[in-house]
Amino acid sequence: MTTIEPDRASDSIIFGPPPLWDGEDAARYNHFRTQVLADIEPDDIAERVLTYDFVVTEWELSRLRILLGNLIRANQYRGLCEVLTPLMGLLQAKALSEGWFARKAEAIEEANKVLTSAGLSMDTVMAQTFSVELDVIERINRMIEAAARRRNNCLHEIYRHRETLGQTLRRAVQQLEDGQLHVIESPSIGTKPQ
Amino acid sequence: MTSVTKTKSNRANARSSTGPKTGNGRARSARNAFRHGLSVPTHPDPAMEEAIALLARQIAGPDAPSEVEDTARRFAEAHMDVGRVRSLRHDIISRALADPKYDTRANCNKKVAVALRIARKCAQSEHIPEDELKLLDSKLEGPDKVAAIFREIARRLPALDRYERRALSRRKLAMRNIDEARVRLLDTRANSGEPA
Numbered sequence: 001m002t003t004i005e006p007d008r009a010s011d012s013i014i015f016g017p018p019p020l021w022d023g024e025d026a027a028r029y030n031h032f033r034t035q036v037l038a039d040i041e042p043d044d045i046a047e048r049v050l051t052y053d054f055v056v057t058e059w060e061l062s063r064l065r066i067l068l069g070n071l072i073r074a075n076q077y078r079g080l081c082e083v084l085t086p087l088m089g090l091l092q093a094k095a096l097s098e099g100w101f102a103r104k105a106e107a108i109e110e111a112n113k114v115l116t117s118a119g120l121s122m123d124t125v126m127a128q129t130f131s132v133e134l135d136v137i138e139r140i141n142r143m144i145e146a147a148a149r150r151r152n153n154c155l156h157e158i159y160r161h162r163e164t165l166g167q168t169l170r171r172a173v174q175q176l177e178d179g180q181l182h183v184i185e186s187p188s189i190g191t192k193p194q
Numbered sequence: 195m196t197s198v199t200k201t202k203s204n205r206a207n208a209r210s211s212t213g214p215k216t217g218n219g220r221a222r223s224a225r226n227a228f229r230h231g232l233s234v235p236t237h238p239d240p241a242m243e244e245a246i247a248l249l250a251r252q253i254a255g256p257d258a259p260s261e262v263e264d265t266a267r268r269f270a271e272a273h274m275d276v277g278r279v280r281s282l283r284h285d286i287i288s289r290a291l292a293d294p295k296y297d298t299r300a301n302c303n304k305k306v307a308v309a310l311r312i313a314r315k316c317a318q319s320e321h322i323p324e325d326e327l328k329l330l331d332s333k334l335e336g337p338d339k340v341a342a343i344f345r346e347i348a349r350r351l352p353a354l355d356r357y358e359r360r361a362l363s364r365r366k367l368a369m370r371n372i373d374e375a376r377v378r379l380l381d382t383r384a385n386s387g388e389p390a
Contacts, residue, residue, distance in 0.1 A: 013244070013245045013248055014245060014248065014249050014252075014273075015277070016277050016280075016281060019280065019284050021284075021287065021288050021291055022288055022291050022292040023291075045249070045252040045253055046253060046269075046369055046372070049249075049273055053276075056280070067337075067340060070336075070337050070340075071337045071340065071341055073337075074336060074337035074338065075337070075341075133341065135345065136341045136344050136345060139344055139345075139351075140344065143351070146355060150362070153362070153366075157366060157369065160370075160373075161369065161373060164373045164374075164377060165373065165376065165377070168376070168377045168380045168381065171380075171381070
């Protein structure tokens with residue numbers, strides 16, 4: 001696994017270690033973080049804190065989405081087994097769905113045949129898969145929602161911070177210029193310049 | 195009604211029979227209510243204190259007024275609290291994922307029951323079904339393991355989320371206060387003709 005080099009010496013103290021799970025690609029995380037830092041270009045440490053938060057929550061969000069997809073794919077055979085059980089009995093349905101999951105050609109053909117003969121399709125299997133793992137799917141979805149909310153809050157706070165300081169700096173510069181600039185009287189028409 | 199003598203003897207008995215006696219026992223029971231330590235402020239930890247001071251200094255900047263310094267410290271404390279919650283959540287999940295022998299409590303109980311049944315059958319020289327042996331040897335892997343972990347830790351996650359939300363809210367408020375203080379400072383400097 002590639003180690004992640006902190007951008008600044010104090011980063012590891014302030015932001016802690018990268019939030020990677022076992023087996024996650026550290027180089028990919030590093031690349032993503034560098035990209036985001038380059039895009040947002042944090043001006044001060046407060047923006048840097050918020051940008052790091054954005055990186056962490058976005059990484060978490062994408063991880064949870066991948067996890068949800070994998071979970072549904074890996075449990076499709078359970079959904080298939082549940083659908084096939086009333087049609088052919090538990091033992092046969094179990095053997096067929098395991099064969100289908102192992103992508104055995106004859107099992108796939110047989111499963112499709114049984115489903116078609118009962119007027120069902122893979123959509124039914126997907127629906128059943130959802131109902132089998134609904135508890136975990138709902139839980140992960142709630143975590144996805146929470147992560148998305150946190151990520152949006154980070155962006156909102158960065159914009160608000162920039163807006164507040166930007167406006168103030170503009171006003172301050174304006175006031176300073178107004179105070180320093182002197183009005184230059186133009187010579188009146190008809191008078192000869194000295 | 196309980197007599198005075200009875201009450202006295204009850205109290206004396208209770209004093210001599212309840213609670214830990216040794217120093218180790220007392221130290222252990224003092225941590226009975228300890229769950230994750232997130233409700234305790236970060237200051238007692240010297241490493242954390244150092245990180246808070248470093249971040250607060252960076253946030254406040256040089257020659258900051260005391261108002262900004264105080265708020266910067268509140269910001270830093272809240273930020274470290276956010277980090278603590280996240281690190282705890284990360285630890286719980288990644289430790290379970292990295293554990294090759296990880297199993298759910300329900301599965302462990304089932305395995306113990308099967309093991310006891312097998313032991314009984316062995317003692318009586320009975321046939322042991324293949325399924326039971328397979329179950330004893332089974333391990334959670336891949337998405338099944340992830341699903342099991344999420345099912346197991348689900349009860350703890352909302353509590354952690356609550357701590358994180360509170361810390362984030364404190365940090366947001368501190369940041370807004372810092373910005374407001376800076377705006378006031380810049381306005382004052384501009385009005386007095388000082389460089390911004």
